[in-house]
Amino acid sequence: MVAKNYAADAKRYAEQVVGGEILSCRWVQLACQRQLNDLARFKGKGSPYRFNPKLVDRDGRSFYPADNLCAFIERLPHVKGPLAGESITLEPWQIFILSTVFGWVKSRRQAAISALVHRGAARQRQINAVLGRGAVHAGCRRRGRCRGVLLGYDPRSGAHRLR
Secondary structure: OOOOOHHHHHHHHHHHHHOOOOOOOHHHHHHHHHHHHHHHHOOOOOOOEEEOOOEEOOOOOEEOHHHHHHHHHHHOEOOOOOOOOOEOOOOHHHHHHHHHHHHEEEOHHHHHHHHHOOOOOEOOOOOOOOOOOOOOOOHHHHHHHHHHHHHHHOOOOOOOOOO
16 A cells, blocks of 8 residues: 655654754654654664554554555545545645654564553554644644544544544
8 A cells, every 4th residue: 555655754854853954843843853862762673662663454464554544644535625636645744743643653562561451552642733723734634534543443442532
């Protein structure tokens, strides 16, 4: 399904923000720096987390979580406005948010430990993405698509999302 390396695009975006090539607020700069620090810190087999590793689903198909999600969203059409019917094209900041949230997974050992306490394999359990009012970002539509993905992918019974 994936032909594009979204994780590399997200890293490039973070490097450009930290390097000052992309103007952003302090909070975005800190988030990008944290992501770059985590990428450097969590390397190797002994690491408790891995970023966008090759995973295998229940049917034996391999996939990369961050790349797979972004590719899925880009296959969905716009539903309103002048772009209605055209496929969504994610902006670099959107790819950064999605890949940072969905790309980090616990290592197999860490996931096995977490399964014992019913926490799942995801690194983040909650996120707070604040987007500017009036910005052209299709926020509610993207949020809706993420909710659908979360409800469809979450293997735990009783999975839910907050508004």
